[in-house]
Amino acid sequence: MTGTGSPLPDAHRAGPSQLVVVNGRGFLIDCGRGCLMRLAAAGMAPAGLDHLLITHLHSDHVCDVNDLITTRWITGFPALPLPMIGPVGTQQFIDDTLTMLAPDIGWRIDHHEDITSSPEVSVSEVEAGVVFEDHEVRIIAAPTEHKPVHPTVAYRIEAEGAAVVLAGDTVPCPALDDLCAGADVYVQTVVREDIISAIPLQRLKDVLDYHSSVADAAKTAQRTGVSTLVLNHCVPAPPAGTESEWVDLAAEHFDGEILLPDDLDRIPVGD
């Protein structure tokens, strides 16, 4: 878990991102605040990342993409293009990011004799179905519901006979159910409806209608037969020692394993 936080800055939780490691290959899902510090702690060099996958272009999920692009570029010998998968709109986001980075890119090319070209990102914009497959990994995408943010996608990563679903920000929906079916691990953004609805702040209440509540996530997990539900991107962030409240709420609707991890927790999948 390279970032278990939400848009709200937190001293202990980086912004949303997860690193799925298959046989030493790193698949990074989302790239929120502080992601590269957590990648360093997890021992995954940006230059060695296999793929970056983005669930949607909300700022909390992509705000460190520029850092990843620059750091991969200046620490690669040579810098390889970054393979990136995301919803429609990702190419425009990357074009805009590279425009923002243009002065820095120019200075580094001027200064380092061995850096002669700009960083490259190979973007695949996806909607549904198999979006990547090779001899050991298959990645499937499905559209999710996070309106007015649109389009948004969730991913299922299959390898070594196991499957992990990274749902991102979404309310329950049929396409997500199909993606989750029988998965070993299902990681879901969750909000606490009971806490948020009691806070007299409309801007906070606004988040309820486009996220899964803890009960929603648990019901999705139960309905689709996943083994482990991972509660993530918790809003509001649970004060230390109260994580079990969230797990207990989920357990009312799901009888599998329920986790609420901290940053840098590792979740073993499969055998």
Ligand SMILES: [Zn+2]
């Ligand atoms: Zn979002």
Ligand SMILES: [Zn+2]
């Ligand atoms: Zn979010």
